[in-house]
Amino acid sequence: MSVNAVTHLNFRGDAREALTFYQSVFGGDMVAVTYEEAGNVEDPSEADQVMWGQVAAGNGFRVMAYDVPSRTPWNQGENAFFLSLRGETAEEITGYWRKLSEGATVLQPLAPAGWAPLYGMLKDRFGITWVLDVAGEYNAP
Incomplete structure (x- = not known):
């Protein structure tokens, strides 16, 4: 199950x-x-x-x-959550990044990072914060 x-x-x-x-x-x-x-x-x-x-x-x-119906309180909040999208290849993640970044605010440009071959963060045009990265093995210092 x-x-x-x-x-x-x-x-x-x-x-x-x-x-x-x-x-x-x-x-x-x-x-x-x-x-x-x-x-x-x-x-x-x-x-x-x-x-x-x-x-x-x-x-x-x-x-x-x-x-959310108007009768129900709703507040989008600030940093209430991130939507994380992990892929296996740079090509896959780069493709999603290009599309999601239309009308978005880039918070961290998509680039190699110490913990991932590729990592970036953006807030899309609907106010949702996305974290995109290529899954990789973490090598602690």
Whole structure:
């Protein structure tokens, strides 16, 4: 028996746009169920917002998201979490970096690091901080 941990991102009205963007970066299938489709509309202005959404790609990438309803407190916070993406090759990680960095703020340029052949950090256009690196053996000093 096994389990999978999947990052679940919370937005305020941007979940569909974010999921669409992540699908454009990683490929795979996107599902977005609105509050209306789920029969859970409490505020008519939020009927088309995402109650549950997911992008699942054959390469193992998974992310879930939804739009926090206005009746529920929500604060994006500051450094509440990072989404870490580890790959096996520089080509793979560089490709994802190029796509994710569109409209992003680069916090640490993608470059070799003491603990990884390639490492970088950015905050994407939706305010999500991504840490990307190539998995490598750590050689402590």
